[in-house]
Amino acid sequence: LYRTPTYRMKDEELKCIEDLSRKIEQSSHIMVISGAGISVSCGIPDFRSAGGIYDRIQEKFSLLDPQEIFDLDMFKENPEMFYSFAKEIIPKSTEPSLSHRFIKDLERHQKLLRNYAQNIDGLESAAGIDRVVYCHGSFSTAHCLRCGAAYTLEDIKEDIVQGQVPRCSRCCEEESCCHPLPIHPDATPGWDEEQSSNSSTVVAPNVIKPDIVFFGEPLNSQFFDCFNSDREKVDLLLVIGTSLQVAPVSKIPLSISPQVPQVLVNMEVVGPSNHWFDLELIGPCDIIIQRLYQLLGWQQNEEQQQCST
Numbered sequence: 041l042y043r044t045p046t047y048r049m050k051d052e053e054l055k056c057i058e059d060l061s062r063k064i065e066q067s068s069h070i071m072v073i074s075g076a077g078i079s080v081s082c083g084i085p086d087f088r089s090a091g092g093i094y095d096r097i098q099e100k101f102s103l104l105d106p107q108e109i110f111d112l113d114m115f116k117e118n119p120e121m122f123y124s125f126a127k128e129i130i131p132k133s134t135e136p137s138l139s140h141r142f143i144k145d146l147e148r149h150q151k152l153l154r155n156y157a158q159n160i161d162g163l164e165s166a167a168g169i170d171r172v173v174y175c176h177g178s179f180s181t182a183h184c185l186r187c188g189a190a191y192t193l194e195d196i197k198e199d200i201v202q203g204q205v206p207r208c209s210r211c212c213e214e215e216s217c218c219h220p221l222p223i224h225p226d227a228t229p230g231w232d233e234e235q236s237s238n239s240s241t242v243v244a245p246n247v248i249k250p251d252i253v254f255f256g257e258p259l260n261s262q263f264f265d266c267f268n269s270d271r272e273k274v275d276l277l278l279v280i281g282t283s284l285q286v287a288p289v290s291k292i293p294l295s296i297s298p299q300v301p302q303v304l305v306n307m308e309v310v311g312p313s314n315h316w317f318d319l320e321l322i323g324p325c326d327i328i329i330q331r332l333y334q335l336l337g338w339q340q341n342e343e344q345q346q347c348s349t
């Protein structure tokens with residue numbers, strides 16, 4: 041269902057891709073904003089396309105807004121809801137898409153300034169991209185909401201796959217543990233702190249939450265630190281496979297100099313109101329990128345070839 045459909049490009053689109061390949065050749069500080077669309081060909085559905093995760097959440101739960109599934113307070117109240125579909129977003133394999141590999145190849149050709157990745161599936165790392173900022177965190181690590189104990193995806197994967205809420209075993213070991221460990225600096229502010237101040241009975245949710253950014257949580261400082269310096273250096277902006285609906289990433293196209301060319305590669309036209317991309321390539325990103333490889337004269341799977349020589 042989510043595999044890239046057959047897609048035939050018109051002459052006009054082919055010409056636009058040629059324009060983009062020329063731009064890439066001329067650029068050495070390319071900023072890439074990527075989103076769920078680049079993992080769709082890996083079998084991971086996106087949120088907002090028809091039949092995507094949000095449509096199915098709306099069908100299954102009576103939520104006013106399907107984004108509530110990523111609301112921190114909602115998660116604390118009802119983690120079962122989040123974990124009933126979380127299995128769909130964790131990668132089934134570690135095989136990145138052609139679009140992920142292309143971002144890695146931009147880096148290999150010393151053209152990648154930064155990949156601002158909104159995805160949480162970790163496939164950027166699987167593709168070997170080093171200059172990546174995981175704007176919304178990732179599933180690769182997790183923390184107990186109560187005591188801050190750290191976990192890896194491997195620790196909680198079985199629960200996620202079963203659609204069950206992973207619980208902190210370190211919390212459960214001691215019944216009396218109210219604040220058993222110092223709160224981990226990366227942990228979400230503890231739920232038990234609020235509860236314990238109002239009640240003599242300490243509720244022990246001991247729920248493990250993946251280190252992905254929910255609505256109501258700040259982005260990590262790495263995003264702001266990198267962006268403040270990158271915005272002065274960027275010479276080409278590529279926006280690939282995102283509906284650009286989630287701030288502050290959605291504000292990036294408006295926050296860099298209007299002199300910097302901006303290109304959209306997506307299944308649909310998106311972007312902030314009153315904002316126009318210089319070039320819009322509408323279609324499946326892997327197919328557009330495949331053509332780019334030909335025009336740039338780059339080999340796909342360059343790393344594999346280098347390894348075998």
Ligand code: CNA
Nearest residue numbers: 075076077079086087088159160161281282283307324325
């Ligand atoms: P989104 O809002 O679901 O938008 C995805 C966009 O990609 C849409 O505009 C689609 O038209 C487009 N698209 C879908 N398939 C393709 C394709 N083959 N080629 C090109 N474009 C395509 O997702 P965003 O990333 O914009 O939203 C940000 C959220 C979604 C982030 O916080 C993510 O964590 C979250 N998300 C991540 C994953 C993942 O990690 N793989 C999956 C689903 C959602």
